[in-house]
Amino acid sequence: MIMKITKGEVRACSQLLDSYRSQNRLAESPVKLKFAGIGDCDVYNITAPFEDEGELVIAGRVEPRDSEHSHVLFFMEQGGVWSPSPDLPRLELQDPFYTRIGNEIVVGGVQIFPHPVHEGGLAWRTVMYKGDRLRELKPFFTGPDGMKDLRIAELRGGDIAVLTRPQGEKGGRGKIGFTRVSSLEMLMVERVEEAPLLEGQFIDEEWGGANELHPLAGGLLGVLGHISCFDAAGDVHYYPMAFVIDPYTGRFTDIELIAVRSRFLPGEAKLERLVDVVFSGGLVRREDGTAELYAGISDVEAQCLTIKDPFLHYEMIEAEW
Template sequence: MPSEKKAISSIQLLDEYRKNRQQPYEKMRIPFTGVPEKDVYNITAPFEDDGELVIAGRVERRDSENSEVMFFVNRDGHWIQRENSPVFQLQDPFFTKIGDELIFGGVEIFPHPTLQGALSWRTVFYRGKNIANLEKFFEGPDGMKDLRLVEMKDGSVGIFTRPQGEKGGRGKIGFTKVKTLAELSVEVINDAPLFNQFLDEEWGGANEIYLLSNGHLGVLGHIARFDDDGNRHYYSMVFAFNPENGEYSDIQIISERADFLEGPTKRPDLVDVVFSGGLVRHSDGKAELYAGISDADAQKIIIPDPFKPFEQ
């Protein structure tokens, strides 16, 4: 992958976004019911399962990080937990389709193997014909969130990684590929080369990947930083990647917290957080962006399709 690209700060990207911002066509809170005293946030975009649209969401109490992922369906304008659907002890759900299978995943939290009293995490993947038949088939490297898969134009599987630590710092995006899911391994993921997109003091990750009409991959993700007071700032962003030659576009911020409705926050340091969930692209050039807001809320806005320019 080209290494000569220069990382651009989220502050500069945000300034560029604000100069050219088009106000959302529409903004809306996603109403979830049936989970009393719990928040639903960091949702997926709706996807079809057995003939109906389903949203997966992270569900937890405001004062806790003990999270479950549940599946919700729309009943009379409200999203309620789907009857007889599984519940996973995960955070931050996502999905894709590879072949004729649903690939579903999230972040699993577990006791740190060497640090007493500390926690670690990994991305886990399930597969099945539908939600009811999901079975775990892969665990990503310990300490890695935002691991994503996508079926590419030639049928191979693209892998977007996000190591932290010695390789990756606070979190950088990488890419590699395998011919089939059977070749997926921790070693392959750990060896993936990284893009040069984030300053060392900032971080980001991929949230959902889209196969564009020209065979390129559209990446919906987030870019984030701390301010001087320790507050977190997360912005929704996109870029396009050409898997044939490894070239990738500059990051573009597509939304910030101010674009959404006012709402609750989990903690004071999480007020300015937009966590990209997914996009529903429409033929009229618009797209619905689903997002987690301030680690306590779920909303969507309708914006210009950010991937359409990459297909022209």
């Protein structure tokens, strides 16, 4: 079956939230992940578990409560508690992500550095590492300054999907762009910066980005992401969302919310204005049509929630080659 997408009107967070609540979507069995070996730090904005050398691993952002200077550690689980592996690297990054390209693991995250213009300020960029296994990771790509949420995935046929998130003159507060490259060697800053935006996803007052990419059996690409906004009081709201893109035509489905903060367990927040923040980390898709959503909660903890697989409907639909 060939996918034919009819794109709807751009919808604000409030409209997406109304739609989510009216559909009474599956959201059950929330679990707080327990971490050890991290001192007084919090662990949040995790990846979903992935395999390295036969062991399941989670990458997590580790950070003191009063700071945004963080690092990424790789955790292994024993007895229901996740502890950092002493044999795996420590990366000076925020918000880790994971994928596989060919036979190699690719791990990345956000690197912060002194702002080149504003004294005392910070700037950021996405940095990626690759290797046959985590202990052999080496940096191979640094994205444009000022860009978070840069994600890649290997497509059927070997091309690499690239989802971007420029801000400023192109992208405003943050919009998603898309392009393809033929190989990792062709992943260059210029190609990232030139990627066309996916028009009609965000109103200008709101923003969002991709968090994890899921190549589907028919050639389409499932995108796990987030959409965000401020309210009248200046509080921040982050909602996990998903959509699907045909990587050969560039057509894409409307954004749909897949969870909200109230469906997770109660907990603390880094700041009062960050209570309603759910940052999509990763999705483990199950054969029964459900999926486990791993997410950072309120910038202080990590939780897992069982939801309906947002990509199941599109799994066997053929992309337009």
